[in-house]
Amino acid sequence: MSTVPARHYDVVILGGGFAGVYCAQQATKRLKGTGKTVALIAAENHMVFQPMLPEVVGGSLSPRHVVNPIRLICPRADVLKGTVFALDLHHKTLTLTGGQFTPDVKVTFDHLVLCLGADVDVSRIPGMAEHAYLMRNVGDAMKLRAAIISRMEEANLISDETTRRKLLNFVVVGGGYSGVETAGQIMDLLHSVSKFYENIKPEDFSVSLIHSGEHLLPMLSTSLATYTEKKLSEMGVKLMLKQRVRSVTARFVVLEDGTKLEATSVVCTVGNAPHPLIVRLGQQRALTVERNKVMVNPTGQALGQTHVWSAGDCASFPKSGGGSCPETAQFAYRQGLMIGDNIALAMKGEMLKTFDFKGLGELASIGHRSAVANMMGFNFSGILAWFMWRTVYLMKLPGLDRKLRVMTEWTFDLFFPRDINLLTPQYSSPMEEMHLEAGDILFLSGEPAQSFYAVKQGRVNITDDKNEVVKSATKGDHFGERALLGDRIWRFNATAMEPTTLVAISARTFDKLVSSIGSLSQLFKRTAETYDRPQDIEHVLAKLPQRCRSGVARDLMITDVAVLREDGMLSEALELFQKERHSTYPVVDASGHVRGVLRRNECYQWLKHHAMDEKARVRDLPLHRPLFIAPDMPLPDVFETLIRTGASKAIISGSDFKLQGMLTLFDLLTCPVTPEATPAEVAVPVM
Structure with a gap:
């Protein structure tokens, strides 16, 4: 991934509400002609006049009249629409993402103003x-x-x-x-x-x-x-x-x-909730945060800081006469104006103002x-x-x-009567299809993870920073769970290798599914383990006996395999289950070609709905496509293939798909230190 040069601003303001917008207005006004730069970063490119939202509900006002483009309100500030997902106060840097097709933007600053407002969390009330x-x-x-x-x-x-x-x-x-x-x-x-x-x-x-x-x-x-x-x-x-x-x-x-x-x-x-970025700064002890609000001095500076300021709903701003300022527009507006003044004063080394507004009323x-x-x-x-x-x-x-x-x-x-037109807003579905052409990049390492993906058609290669393939996802495969279950940062790159159709599920919907369906949570935790970097796999391989690192698949494969014929009776399969207690059984035709594998537990599930049908054949049972491994595949490659696919067993066969043996991950991890003679080719046992 190419490195994007950082943008530098003398003042960076986070938040497009009353405090943030009026802080930007005042700061640019006071710093005019000094060459100092001001940037305002907000999730939307407009400011919402929230006191008038109920009038929109009642039809007294048009929705477009209660929003103002921030670029028009703050013409001298650079407005960056995006979401900040990384902030380092010590090094005065932050990283923001602007959308699915926009590379991350790194910003450095001298002064930072936190006007992020509050979030919403209604999850405490079921439903x-x-x-x-x-x-x-x-x-x-x-x-x-x-x-x-x-x-x-x-x-x-x-x-x-x-x-x-x-x-x-x-x-x-x-x-x-x-x-x-x-x-x-x-x-x-x-x-x-x-x-x-x-x-x-x-x-x-x-x-x-x-x-x-x-x-x-x-x-x-x-x-x-x-x-x-x-x-x-x-x-x-x-x-x-x-x-x-x-x-x-x-x-x-x-x-x-x-x-x-x-x-x-x-x-x-x-259901007001603290902004996640404020919570994170408090947990990291980067700022003094109490009751999920940044504690500030009467000057607007965060406690113990000279270059970090805060105002609005995310700040605990001392009120003249005692207590904290209420979370209302008139206070946020004036806090923003004062901080804009104070930043200009701080740059000149002059005495800062203190907040003494008591409120005009309600x-x-x-x-x-x-x-x-x-x-x-x-x-x-x-x-x-x-x-x-x-x-x-x-x-x-x-x-x-x-x-x-x-x-x-x-x-x-x-x-005149109120408008009764039913204009239903169309909202984005939590599940969307997207098309990629060969060579299109889906995401890059280091970017924030915002979706879980399933491959409907085509192929996407997941590669590491050395461009080595970690996983090749084809039709029916999925990816993205590792990042969403972790810190929500992509650790790999994803590129379409051919025309590909993906189903993208939003991170929020993914969270709801995982938190409500236990088996799904366990599945994704297990498949997340398949995204190991090549060096991680090499680290494990280095601990294995030499034989597992220098041999080939036929050296360790099991040839005495319990096999089912596809035209065999169901009763024969059940007899084999009692005699040879394995979890998976290869199914072959009369010529020894592998037609699939039968999992014992799924056979039992099938029986619950079909009972003991005397006419049922093995071919009627739910068979799965196995993982095929060539007999001369080097054991390190076998190990990596098993890890990448999440499989624990592989069928050893040539290009004709005739069964030669089976090899399991357990066999690789527990192979004896003393080398044994390489077994000769053996005939497939016939039942």
Whole structure:
């Protein structure tokens, strides 16, 4: 693999949220004309204005109006779309991957800003990951809105009232900002569009909001929380406070007290999890990480660091007056701006600023032109708070063009019905077919492993750094399990040797399969052992007796083999099983040509479904194609072939496929030190 030269930046910012984007804006502004370079690395090329995602669900806003291209917001920064999978703070280097067909990019830096935000993990509640809709990005909001309209279309075709109402039960889990705003928007949408469905009445649909606390919106005052609960109840939202979800199925939400709620649409707004890169840095003790957040000084510098900074949801940022800053946009925005300033000051050797922002207040839209707000210590509610909510967030929205578009859409929303087009987003399947031509490279050593592959047609060679073949995968073979079960880094290269069709299974789907099917896990762990480098095999060979390293297959093969004829009766096979207790038996025709091998345990499995059929012949049993080895193949090559194929036994035969003997891996590993005479050719025993 060719070495890609590293790109160097004076400042590298990880994360495309509020903290990362505004840090990049401020840093490039302060460093303008100095020749210093700034790069922003993000998984997406756009910034999501998350406070407005519920408006996308409710159809008040178009999805494209709540996202902004980072390149337009930060025109002076280099924007790199990719995922960082290796970070070395000591040597100030990181490696990112940008996609399946993009080579890894190595980046060096002088200052690093971690604004990675939080991840999501709903696996702690059984069934939540499989059956719930999330509210993390624009795709989630579009998918949820499409699901709501789809449920309405389906329910409109149902004549039975009970069945129709079950289908139109919506459950939202989580009573924070996202949960409250999403529940209100869903109810608003249902009321607005139900009049266009002749078979659906307002009493047919319901929205339930489940929250573990005593009041919704615990970050606001009790009076505002109570007002929120009152308004949502008046809208028809069923509040279930002091309740936790135990599990979720395709048709039910089960609460901790055993209550079952019938629902086919569940929205999850809880389940925040730390970013994996932050967790890794904490485990490596590269940074001070507590409760999965980077501990920082009031200047934004990570504790004990001068060139590493952090802001936003992944940082524990001290708040003026004590405690830590809340995980809200207004704090992340200002933290990013201050760090941008401080990096410029640090480069000049000047005194750094400290964070003293205390917050302007909190706002939450609860739907139906109503909101709650706490601004400058004063509480507001109703339509005035709703007007304040829209005004504040409109001003915060980056870009004049987005402000005008959103203002126009909100104005239209006052006079025209909401859009009920069912535009179902098409999502990538966890299993995809891909075609490679001869010479195409699938992956290279050192790249991150993101898929498991099965060969549908063609051939892929897995080679090491010396270009020696580790495995040649043909039709029916698979590869990739070693990397996915390990550190998720490819240790070999994969190249198509002819036109090839592969089935690619995503790493996430692979994990689910392996974790849920024990036998599959054991299979992949066993096949992963076949990917040994030539030097690893040579190391083992060096420990074997000289005879196993200098002889050929016929020197160690077993000639007294228990053999079955393909036209023999089933009863004869069972008699042989009792007489010669082996796991595998060669099956030959009348001329001694090998037609396959029969595994004893699979014969017994066959009998469970076919009983003792007196007419059954050996050829009717499940036969497998054996591994054929030439009698003059050197024993080191035999050893490597057995390892590469994962086989423990091989049939010794010439080009005519006539059985001459068998050789097992056990025979190679336990061959006697004292050489014996080479056996002569012997006739195949006939039964």
